[in-house]
Amino acid sequence: RNQIAVESRANIEVATSNGPQAVLNTGTYTGSMPSADDFFNAYGPQEGASRYNSFVSSMQTSEQAFSMRTLPASDIETMVNEAKPTSTGDDAALQTARYQTLSNAAETTLKAREADPATYVRQAFPSVNAQWNNAQSVGNYQSAVAASIAAQQQIGIQNIQPLPKAIAAGAVDTFKNETLPQQDRIAAASSVIMATPDPAQRQILFNQMVDEGLPDITQGAFEALSRGDAGAANRLFQAAMVDPTKLAGTIPGDIKLAEIDVAVQDSIMDDGQVGDMYYGLSDGTAENYTRAQRDSKLINNAVNLRLRNGETMDAAIAGVSKDLYGDVQAVTDTNVQILIPKDQDAGAVVEGLQAAMPDVRAALTTALAPPSNAPTADGTKAIMDAVTQDSINRVLSEGYFRNSGDGYVFIDPYVGAAIADEQGNPIIFKPKAIVPGSPSGAFQRRTPAPGGGPSLDENGNPVVLQP
16 A cells, blocks of 8 residues: 555656646646545545645646636736635635736736737747748738737737747848848848738738838838839838938039928928828828828938939929829819829719718718607707708718728818728728719719808808718
């Protein structure tokens, strides 16, 4: 019997030493698991029960700690808080040990996420790791990036970083290495950002690269690359990688930098110009302004370089504008402030958007609908309905379409934002097909009334758009 007890103790010691740590590291323990009877036989009923309870508790604690890998930070915090010791009896030591284990695991987990989110989710989620392993053979990183983003969102990471830190940092280091040829430097960064065809993913990748030190004024160059204009991209990359003010010589004609600033503002950024339309400066968000500031530096550098190559100011600005925005034209009309390709029929696009106004009215009616339970007996509902209709008519009169992706959003000028759906996402509208010979009816030109009131027709009567 003593021999059996010795062997049982040896097996138990192996399990109690290795089991909790194995589960903490891998989620599983493949060794032999001693039962309650094994503990009783090895240590006797009283000590055996105590040791067994301690072993079970440590295994459960390790399982909880391992589960943190895929839990949101809020759930981890809840788990740790619930483990705070409350006992003053025989299990006080067990509770303290459990709390310390979970606290340490939480700290380690959250630090690892913050340090390198992409590497973390690749290690924590086998499906994410499989996508990265498959990315090379597929030829692009779209699925891997999407899986990395989804996993990071699942566990509540705020600053999404799809790329493992080593990949992003290595590409940026190469880009910034001025001893290398310019094309090699560009290729190092573009091979990462262009590895996915998804524009939203590319933006997130670019943001991560900027966090690693990529110059933010390169954004316009990457967008030119995205639309397939390699020549424009190379010229913009050069403008982003060279500081013209440090070049030898002067601009022909002794043009001052301040003159470039004024000319760029007048030709590109002022109201109704391409830049104003592109960034939505008259109704833009902080993100729009940030992008405009980045591109302003890039534009000035690019114009400076073109002037040094002998171009006139007008030609230089026109060339840079085409490189940055594509060959587009600004179109302003009733309810329309958009950019379209120069070879596209502006009139047809305007008519198509004006024909989509009933869709805008429908969206506004949903967005601004008064409460359905408003009282009717005292006239409250009738008043609210009238106010809502007036608000809708004002927005339809004064609002305007702006480019968004492959469609258009409708800007409510009174709130400075696009009409959104129930989830808060901007609604994308598409131009309606115009049937030749069909009456324009509700889509005729309208004159804004003084003071921002309802639009007026040629006879001075309020215009009501019918859905």
